[in-house]
Amino acid sequence: MDKLLHQTYEDEIHSLQEEIRILEQQAKNSQVYSGAFLKTMDMQREKFSLQNLQSWKCSCTDLEAQLEQTESQIALLTQLTGIGFTKCTITTVGTGNEKAKQYRLSGYSHSLQFELEFKLTEIQTKESVIAIVTELNIILESSEFCDLSRFISRAEEKKNLLLFFRTLSAFAKWYEYRQVTFRHFKEKYPEVVRLPEGSSAEYLILECSKLPGVELKIFWKILVSEEGVVTPVLDLLTKVPAEALNFDTKNVADSAPSSFRNLLRLFGIEAAIDCLIKLM
Template identity: 85%
Template sequence: MDQLLHQAYEDEICSLQEEIRTLEQQAESNGIYSDAFLKTMDMQREKFSMQNPQSCSYADLEAQLQQTESQIVLLTQLTGIGFTKCTVTAVEKGNEKAKQYRLSGYSHSLQFELEFELTEILTKENVTVTVTELNIILESNEFCDLSRFISRAEEKKNLLLFFSTLPTFAKWYEYRQVTFKHFKEKYPEVVRLPEGSNAEYLTLECSKLPGVELKIFWKIFVSEKGVVTPVLDLLTKIPAEALDFETRKVVDNAPSSFRSLLRLFGIESAIDCLIKLM
């Protein structure tokens, strides 16, 4: 981002310097420095002085930097996406102008990298900018539904859809991690995380009920249109010798009862109720 800002300053400075030289040449050729011309020159020099970083004091630059950093923090909070690196390369494609971008960023605890190309297409009416190439790389490949969604976004070159979907998925993913860790610490004798807190399920075991095991699956589905939906379900494992008539009814009704708890009390309260029953 600093490189882009610096380049913008340089381009503006060169443009202003060229404009000043042109005005001076015109005045010299006419042999007259009119009041209007001198006023224009003063305005251009003042603008150049304001845009030229070298003419700014350290305090001014520090204030501008702090303001920029505050704006970036606010933007990250509003969008749920932050960027750590950005490089831009200009590409010539005949009469079309294109720029290749490489971005590194994050959304909550998920890291990602983007490579995309923006092409300016000239028409008789206006100029349109289109994403002509898109490649998305996630730090982890364990998210099956998200990976399928990303493949479709790359195919359709829909960069905006990716940016609007990732923060919601990352928020649910982080919430699941925190919830699993919370119950593991609160009920260490009952809760197991065989594949860690990043996995899609936790296991409930009770020493008073040997062989009885409950698994709470917590999946995060992503639709083709980028709709993120958390889905929780319960899977039971009961030894055959424990499945008398009454017990089988309880086992058969357990998943639907758990879904009812979810609707009534929410995710954390429903899981807590189930653990206490164990």
């Protein structure tokens, strides 16, 4: 009886020890699993962060490339047309099928500054979207150009933006070229060339100390037609004292304008002016 009771106790002890061993093993496995799980989570988190960083870097690189490309295109367009923009604001107005955008632009064409406002109305059709300029207001910094001002008024009436930009670019190019040419000859021949109203004026005066009272005035106008065609026109006027005309047996003073026009056709503007100055 005692032996049987003793054996029963030993069996329970062994059973408890086995349960303890199994629980310890399970706890150990759980710790290993938890550690592996946490390690996996850390690796995934690190991978995710790295991917996000790489994706962000790629996005920044793409944006920088697009920005550089856009700036390059704008620079090329400005170089080709001479037109650049310094400010632009856009306001959307209207609802439904007819939406309009109000544009306000400030810019320059070579050395001329301008501002313009126009409304671009978008009309949705079955085939496509049609954009129409419905309002146009153009402000030029200088009001001294009569032909150009009249043309701008016509462009506003016709609401023709393309014609305005094309004509303004051609006019501004000739205007800047005239200024550069006048300054060039003033610096090259300071004793002969005078610019009473500066290089932006339409004329320069040639004087010669050996011929007191004799003046040659070169007019350089820039004409703009109703169709927006820009044409440079140069002419020569002479100022000769009456007493000097008595010695002009070959009518040089009278033939000077036509001779100057011939020089222009043969040699171009700069060479013709230079030749005339040397004759003085």
